Amino acid sequence: MDSVSTAILLLILALVCLFLTLSSRDKGQLPPGPRPLPLLGNLLQLRSQDLLTSLTKLSKEYGSVFTVYLGPRRVVVLSGYQAVKEALVDQGEEFSGRGEYPVFFNFTKGNGIAFSNGERWKVLRRYSLHILRNFGMGNRSIEQQILEEGRFLLEELQKTEGQPFSPLFMLSRSVSNIICSVIFGSRFHYDDERLLTIIRLINDNFQIMSSAWGELYNIFPSLLDWMPGPHRRMFQNFGRMKDLIARSIREHQASLDPNSPRDFIDCFLTKMAEEKKDPLSHFCMDTLLMTTHNLLFGGTETVGTTLRHAFLILMKYPKVQARVQEEIDRVVGRSRLPSLDDRAAMPYTDAVIHEVQRFADIIPMNLPHRVTRDTAFRGFLLPKGTDVITLLNTVHYDPSQFLKPQEFNPEHFLDANQSFKKSPAYMPFSAGRRLCLGEPLARMELFLFFTAILQNFTLQPLGAPEDIDLTPLSTGLGNVPRPYEMRVILR
DSSP states (O other): HHHHHHHHHHHHHHHHHHHHHHHTTTTTTTTOOOOTTTTTTTHHHHHTSOOOHHHHHHHHHHHHEEEETTTTTEEEEEEEEHHHHHHIIITTTOOOEEEEOHHHHHHHHHHHHTTTOOHHHHHHHHHHHHHHHHTTTHHHHHHHHHHHHHHHHHHHHHTTOOOOOOOHHHHHHHHHHHHHHHSSSOOOOTTTTHHHHHHHHHHHHHHHHHHSHHHHHOOOOOHHHTTHHHHHHHHHHHHHHHHHHHHHHHHHHHHHHHTTTOOOOHHHHHHHHHTTTTTTTTOHHHHHHHHHHHHHHHHHHHHHHHHOOOOOOHHOHHHHHHHHHHHHHHHTTTTOOGGGGGGOOOOHHHHHHHHHHHHHSTTTOSSOEEEESSSETTEEEOOTTTEEEEEEEHHHOOTTOOOTSOOOOOOGBBBBSSSSSSTTTOOOTOOOOOOTTHHHHHHHHHHHHHHHHHHHHHEEEEEEGGOOSSSOSEEEEEEEOOOOOEEEOOO
């Protein structure tokens, strides 16, 4: 054996010993789980199915709290409503860190509001919430913008004249325009190339991240950095999005009036100028780029994907669609668009929207969390820095919380008197300290767009309702609905 071969063998042996040492550390304090292999971790237990299905299957063997190795990375997995609630809500501070998510970290490097940690995250979240509220998020001023955008959407739907079309871009343009108006100061025309580029890049990345390639990259990022595949396009898309945002920021800088901010970017630029002499300031250009991207991604993809799931479900269950339309006609009529004031008088419609979110389960494994200190949890001790996966899918499909979790059933959110009933296991926006920043805006958009469309149109599938397949095209970061075309018939 030559010296090079000997050196390689010794290196491999050293890596194996290091892995075995690290994997055994704290073993007595961590939850149980399948025994990992050196470097590969629990890949053999995860390889045959998508990660969500594999982790759910392991939870049936090891319980609601268990340890698993994604390659060399150790994570603790929480399954079921009770375990997830105890962590994210009851011990929210300890579980408030953001865990490692390589497909995003490759781009953000831990910067931006969604993927930062520690003091930076607290400062960015507090400031972003303040600015977003000033620009109407969650109150009536943004409601008027959504209603106006809804009218543009209705006009586009009417132009289809009953012909088949894909709802993907139709819905995404309207949804994206709401967050764009907050970030950039104005909406885009529906054929504006900047808006179309934003939607294409975000949708393509969401699909790649939700595919097997996205999951594989999260397990072996260093290896896949050297391999060809769709994940390379994902990082090209990130770069293009960064360039697009940087261009908008330059335009804002050229016309900035600190005394009269027009939007989120103006406010952030003003804050950067105020703190430019502070070497510890969290307000810098890269943070603005990453936070803007986080807001665009979250504000475009989740609501648009939820609405696509909703329309597919309503076409499969036309009686549900008809009952929603009857409630809209009875409460609102046809002379005006539904408003948020109407929601309290529309319990069935509200229940249908909540059930769509539960059933579609858009982000089934949540973004990973991280414990911020050594944390006692259910008789175990999770060392500071331990990444935690909270399976929101097992919350939304927990039989202790929902009578028939595998079925689409609006009765899950209605009481015996057919009044709307909240559920503590409703967590489409996560829960606790890392609750989605845009939850108030997203809920407003879902109600107003959903009711406006059903007030004016009946949704029709191209085939038989019973042939509609509601199983996702792919499951990873998100549950992506299968591509479909539909018709809308003016009522």
